[in-house]
Amino acid sequence: MSIANPSPAASRSAKRMGRMPGRWLAIAATMLSLPVLAGPPYITDDAEPTDTGHYEIYFFGEGASARDGHDGSAGVDFNYGAVEKLQLTATLPIAWTAPAGGSGATGLGSIELAAKYQFLHQRDAGVDVALFPRVFLPAGSSAVGETHASLLLPLWLQRNSGAWTVFGGGGCEIHRGGDSRDFCMFGAAFTYQVTERFQIGAEIYHQGADTRAGNASSDFNLGATYDLGPHFHLMASAGPGLQNRDRTDHVVWYAALLWTH
DSSP: OOOSSOOTTTOOOOOOOOOOSHHHHHHHHHHHTGGGGOBTTBSSOOSOOOOBTOEEEEEEEEEEEETTEEEEEEEEEEEEEEETTEEEEEEEEEEEEEETTSOOEEEEOOOEEEEEEEEEOHHHHSSEEEEOOEEEOOOSOTTTSOSSOEEEEEEEEEEEETTEEEEEEEEEEEEOSTTBOOEEEEEEEEEEEOSSSEEEEEEEEEEOOOBTTOOOEEEEEEEEEEEOSSSEEEEEEEEEBOSSTTTSOSEEEEEEEEEEO
16 A cells, blocks of 8 residues: 555555464454454555555554454554565564453564565556565464464455545465464455545455364455545544354454554
8 A cells, every 4th residue: 555645546545463272262363363464444455565765654453352252453564665566564563362251461463574566557457466475473472373473475456446446355374383274365345535535445354264173254344544644644444244253253443543754
């Protein structure tokens, strides 16, 4: 996503993780994976890298609730336009868990390192296409995340038309540790620029089970972004789970203050 020099069309939103015994283990794994797959304020990402020489810093908070408890994280997501069509990303989250009827935990979540490379552009191919591989380092504690590294390999597409932007895609995440299993995800989203400063959007997102005892999940989210000025932007999204709600999530939410330069 690129809004380092915002305009009505350039304010598009799209940049965006406890392990415990039994059923909660699978629930926590699903919820704590949210930032792994996310582009603020949506889980689905876009195909537009940060402008060359500019940066975007998201001060974010996110969470999910299920029948057996709540999870979330807060931290800083940093994007930098290193060269033309290449964005470098680093995310530092502090994660928390609050299982129903049990003791919670807080600690360093999985640090993310990523690079988004756009190899097709809409002006040439009719659609923007980008690779955005992400490496997730082990969390500081097994209570708040995976204690092994993992790799996400997604492909994202995007098309802009006037006030409308449509984007989506997906990929698979590779796990090698604990009871984790490889899984795939995909999503689709659209946004509409209502005014020069205000944008709304919606997405639908699906993720396969990421543990041996886990469940697949699907979510529907509504989002909005408001430009406070040329450098500060507010964004948020929220929505209900649609699939296996009792075992995955009832509600997911995300909010951030974005600083661009």
